[in-house]
Amino acid sequence: MSFEYELSQLEGAAAVRLSGRLDSATASGFEKPLQDLFTAPASRVLMDFSALDYISSAGLRVVLMAAKRAKQSQGALVLCSLQQQVRDVFEISGFLRILDVADDAAGALQQLRVQA
Amino acid sequence: MDIFASVFAGLGLFFIGIRLLSNNVKQLIGRRMRVLITRVVSGNGSVALLGLLAGAIIQSLNAVTFVMVALVSAGAIDKRRAFPVISWANLGTSVLILMATLNMHWLILLLIGVTGTTYYLNLDQSARYRHAIGALLGLGLLFLGIDFIKSGSAILKHTLWLKDAMQVAGHYPLLSFAVGTAIAALVQSSPTVTVVAMAMAAAGLLPFGSGAMIVLGAGLGSGLATLSMTGKLTGSARQLVLFQVALKASGVAVMLALLTADWLSGQGLAEHLLQQLGLGPSGQLAAIYILLQIASDLALRALRVPVLQLLERLAPPSVEETLGRPHYINDEALVEPETALLLVEREQQRLLASLPTYLDAVREDAASTSPAAQILLAAEGSVLRECAVFLTELADRNHSREVLEQTIVLRDRNQLLGNLQEALAELDKTIGDPARMGEVRSLIDSLVESLHMMLETLAEVAAAPAAADLEMLRMLTHDRSELMDAIRRRMQGGGIAAEVQQAVFSATGLFERSVWLLRRYVLLLDVRPAGETVAAPGSERASRYSAA
Numbered sequence: 053m054s055f056e057y058e059l060s061q062l063e064g065a066a067a068v069r070l071s072g073r074l075d076s077a078t079a080s081g082f083e084k085p086l087q088d089l090f091t092a093p094a095s096r097v098l099m100d101f102s103a104l105d106y107i108s109s110a111g112l113r114v115v116l117m118a119a120k121r122a123k124q125s126q127g128a129l130v131l132c133s134l135q136q137q138v139r140d141v142f143e144i145s146g147f148l149r150i151l152d153v154a155d156d157a158a159g160a161l162q163q164l165r166v167q168a
Numbered sequence: 169m170d171i172f173a174s175v176f177a178g179l180g181l182f183f184i185g186i187r188l189l190s191n192n193v194k195q196l197i198g199r200r201m202r203v204l205i206t207r208v209v210s211g212n213g214s215v216a217l218l219g220l221l222a223g224a225i226i227q228s229l230n231a232v233t234f235v236m237v238a239l240v241s242a243g244a245i246d247k248r249r250a251f252p253v254i255s256w257a258n259l260g261t262s263v264l265i266l267m268a269t270l271n272m273h274w275l276i277l278l279l280i281g282v283t284g285t286t287y288y289l290n291l292d293q294s295a296r297y298r299h300a301i302g303a304l305l306g307l308g309l310l311f312l313g314i315d316f317i318k319s320g321s322a323i324l325k326h327t328l329w330l331k332d333a334m335q336v337a338g339h340y341p342l343l344s345f346a347v348g349t350a351i352a353a354l355v356q357s358s359p360t361v362t363v364v365a366m367a368m369a370a371a372g373l374l375p376f377g378s379g380a381m382i383v384l385g386a387g388l389g390s391g392l393a394t395l396s397m398t399g400k401l402t403g404s405a406r407q408l409v410l411f412q413v414a415l416k417a418s419g420v421a422v423m424l425a426l427l428t429a430d431w432l433s434g435q436g437l438a439e440h441l442l443q444q445l446g447l448g449p450s451g452q453l454a455a456i457y458i459l460l461q462i463a464s465d466l467a468l469r470a471l472r473v474p475v476l477q478l479l480e481r482l483a484p485p486s487v488e489e490t491l492g493r494p495h496y497i498n499d500e501a502l503v504e505p506e507t508a509l510l511l512v513e514r515e516q517q518r519l520l521a522s523l524p525t526y527l528d529a530v531r532e533d534a535a536s537t538s539p540a541a542q543i544l545l546a547a548e549g550s551v552l553r554e555c556a557v558f559l560t561e562l563a564d565r566n567h568s569r570e571v572l573e574q575t576i577v578l579r580d581r582n583q584l585l586g587n588l589q590e591a592l593a594e595l596d597k598t599i600g601d602p603a604r605m606g607e608v609r610s611l612i613d614s615l616v617e618s619l620h621m622m623l624e625t626l627a628e629v630a631a632a633p634a635a636a637d638l639e640m641l642r643m644l645t646h647d648r649s650e651l652m653d654a655i656r657r658r659m660q661g662g663g664i665a666a667e668v669q670q671a672v673f674s675a676t677g678l679f680e681r682s683v684w685l686l687r688r689y690v691l692l693l694d695v696r697p698a699g700e701t702v703a704a705p706g707s708e709r710a711s712r713y714s715a716a
Contacts, residue, residue, distance in 0.1 A: 075533045108533035109524075109621035116625065120640060137610055143651065144679075145618035150643045 057082060059089075062157070065096040065164050071103035074111030083114045087121050095127040096164045100157055102133035112145055119151055128152070128167040132160035178316025182360060185310025192302035219253040223260020229358075230394050232257040233412045237405040247404040251476070254412050255465050261359050262458045265366070276315055280308040341431065344378040345424075348385025353393045358416075361386035362457045370450035376439045379453045380427060384420050387460050391416030403486035407479040414475050419464025423456070487539045491547035497558045505566045512555055512562075512578050519548050519585055520689075521627040524620050526592035530599040531616055541596035545589050552586050577692055584689045588682060595619075595678040598671055608664065608672050611655065615679045622686055633693045642694075645687035652676040 055078035058069040066089045074082065089097050099115070107115075115131070122129040132154040134142060142148050152167075154160040222232045236250040283305045286292060292301045352361045365382045368374040374382070391413040401409060430438045442452040468475060495518055496511040526541040528534035538544070556579065563575045595616075599605070605612050622644055629637040659672050 107617070108531075109617045109624060110533065112617065112621040113624060116621070116640070116644075120636070123636070137614075140611065141614040141617055144614045144648075145621055146644045146646055146648075149646060150640075 054078070055082065057085070059085070062098060063161050063165075065098050065161065067098045067100060067157070069100040069103065071105075073106040073108075074104060074114065075106065075108040076110040079108075079110035079114045083117065086114060086118045090118070090121040090125045090127050093125050093127070095122070095125060096167070097122065097127065097129045098157065098160045098164060099129065099131045100133050100160075101131060101135065101138055104135065104138055107138050107141055112141065112147070115147070115151070128164055130154055130160040130163045130167075132157055174316050178313045179364070180313070181309045181316060182313030182363070185306045185308070185313055186360070188306030189303050189310060192299040192306060215249060215252045216256045219256020219258075220260040222253065223257030224263035229254070229258050229261055229390065229412060229416075232260075233394065233408055237401065237408050240404050240408060247407065250408055251411055254408065255415060255468065258412075258415055258464055259458075259461045262454075262461050265359055265362055265454045265457045273315060276308065276311040279304070280312060283308050341377060341381045344381035345385035345388075348382035348387075349389035349392065350385075352386035352389030354389075358383075358386040358390035359457075361389070362453065366450040366453045369453050370448065372449070374449070374453075376442075376449065376452055377431065379449070380438070380456045383453055383456045384423055384427070384460060387416050387423075387464075388420045391420075401483075403483060403489040405489075406483035410479050410482060411475070414479075415464045415468050418467035418471065419460050419462075422463040422467050423460050488543055488547040491539065491544065492550045494551050494554050497555060499558075502558070502561055502565060505562060505568070505571045508558070508562050509571070509574050509578065512559060512582075515551065515555055516578065516581055516585060517627070517630055519551060519589075520630050522548060523585075523588055523592060523627065524623040526589070526596060527616050527620050527623075530596055530602050530612075531620065532602070532613060533617070541593040545593040549586060549589055552582055552589070555582050581689060581692050584685055584692070588685050588689070591678050591682045591685065592619075592623075595675060595682070598674040598678060600671075605668060605671065606665070608659070608668060611672065612675060615675055619679055619682055622683065626686055626689065630689075630693055638690060638694050641690045642687065645683050645690055648680045648683050652680045 055070070055072040055074055057071070060067045060069070068086065068089070070082075072078070086097075089095055097118070099118075119129050121127075130152045131142075133156050134153065139148075142151075142153065147153070152163055154163055219232075222235070223229060233254055236245075236253055240247050240250050283301065286297070286301045286304070291297045348361055348365070352358045362383050365374060365379050365386075369376070369379045394409055394416075395413050427438060430436065439452065442455050445455070447455055494515055496514045497508070498511070501508045501511050522544065525538040526544055528538040529540060539547075559575050559579050559582065563572060566572070599612055599616070602609055602612055602616075622641075625644065626641060629641055655676050656673055659669050664672075
């Protein structure tokens with residue numbers, strides 16, 4: 053199963069919709085485009101995980117690096133719509149405690165508005 | 169009966185003496201001795217001296233070889249330097265043979281008297297002198313044993329049947345050779361067999377031809393005995409042992425060819441020549457023994473390149489060996505504390521970067537085929553032990569507050585790295601084949617991938633610790649006990665197979681422990697300027713990492 057991502061704009065925020073498997077084979081190709089979303093200061097990014105089936109440590113690191121980049125650029129990153137398996141990995145890895153995660157896209161946009 | 173009792177007792181004392189000498193000399197070779205050896209083997213002339221002395225003192229080429237195996241395995245000396253030490257030690261073992269030709273009765277009595285006096289003075293209880301006195305006692309018993317064998321054999325020469333038997337054996341060189349091979353393989357020492365043969369030759373019980381064949385056979389037997397000990401050895405360690413076997417075998421082949429040619433010619437030139445040198449029956453066999461060692465050395469010098477190439481093919485360096493060697497620390501660096509501390513830090517960073525590979529066997533997403541976790545644990549654990557000894561030595565030599573403080577931090581990191589290695593290897597063992605996990609496979613994958621991510625992040629941050637990254641890691645490595653407890657409670661009522669349930673319990677425990685160890689490591693990396701306080705554990709929970 054391959055990995056794909058789709059970029060769009062949603063209420064002034066950059067939205068990234070991920071699908072497939074984010075693993076060592078696919079993570080490196082996704083890291084730069086994701087980081088580029090924070091080039092402008094105070095960028096707001098929403099990551100939609102609803103179609104992401106699997107995430108490995110390489111994928112987790114890409115998300116963590118994006119969060120770090122967001123903090124450096126005074127921006128905001130909110131994740132949403134995690135499938136149960138991906139949510140379990142996020143919970144065990146501690147991401148749910150240190151990253152902003154919403155149940156769905158509407159909740160994510162709400163959080164981004166609050167942080168703006 | 170007295171004759172056999174004397175020879176038997178002599179052999180017994182000889183074996184005890186060899187063991188005592190060998191064991192105590194090995195104990196004397198501690199770290200300081202090893203450092204000394206490392207310095208000594210850095211020059212060509214000193215290699216010869218070390219080899220000769222080691223062979224002469226330890227009196228067992230096998231023992232010298234295995235000391236070299238230990239030193240090479242520990243990375244104390246280079247394999248290429250160990251080969252000539254073995255060659256020279258082979259010659260060094262001849263000293264015992266030479267001494268056995270002398271009448272050392274008074275010297276033996278003096279040696280035992282001196283050793284006994286040290287026991288009377290309780291010096292054998294002293295930690296400092298215990299092993300030296302043990303070695304001295306071993307030497308005394310060894311020589312006393314030879315003396316017993318000599319005196320027993322001297323009486324034997326009046327026993328007609330034994331004389332006849334030896335003479336018969338003298339007509340069958342192959343039988344003598346086989347006897348020498350078998351006994352040396354059994355007692356694992358060719359000097360031992362040679363000394364006994366010399367004592368019997370001196371008593372007129374062993375003709376030259378038979379005695380010479382026993383000595384050559386003993387050379388081969390000792391090599392075969394060593395070969396039987398290579399079972400678990402790999403890489404350079406195996407190469408050293410095979411080198412010793414090749415050394416013995418090549419010398420025996422050369423000497424056998426020469427003596428066979430002499431025997432076939434019917435001239436008896438060898439015996440005649442040795443008699444011309446004024447050597448008695450015992451001295452002649454001693455000469456054969458020494459010539460055998462010289463022939464071994466010369467033959468292997470001539471064949472050195474192809475033999476070493478063959479050894480490299482037969483026993484290529486093992487993964488454990490390559491991984492088990494420190495890449496940065498070395499004893500020379502101890503004189504410069506700042507450099508020494510930097511090298512330990514780099515060594516630790518290298519080992520830290522290797523930690524994620526411990527999980528490769530249980531990861532679906534593993535990119536490489538790394539060595540098994542247990543192999544990594546054994547090899548890299550030995551590097552950590554080297555680091556610990558290095559740090560102790562560094563602290564002993566430098567008493568400045570700054571060096572001592574840094575040494576303590578690095579020692580703590582060393583301890584944590586060791587604990588992490590063990591926890592990860594245990595986790596790998598607990599999970600085994602992830603496919604057997606059935607319905608909890610996804611949970612196990614989540615544990616492994618999460619831990620892998622944290623390990624990789626820590627390795628990256630440790631290379632250049634920045635305050636923001638350390639803060640991120642502190643947040644990431646928060647306490648997982650509640651979460652793991654919740655998972656374990658869920659498992660209890662889930663109708664899962666007992667074996668799988670047990671594996672999940674162990675895996676969650678090891679995950680929890682690993683995260684705790686990672687957190688402690690992160691806190692040790694958190695070197696902040698004086699006056700600035702480190703955030704209390706858990707204080708970051710109130711904030712979100714991504715919040716601006």
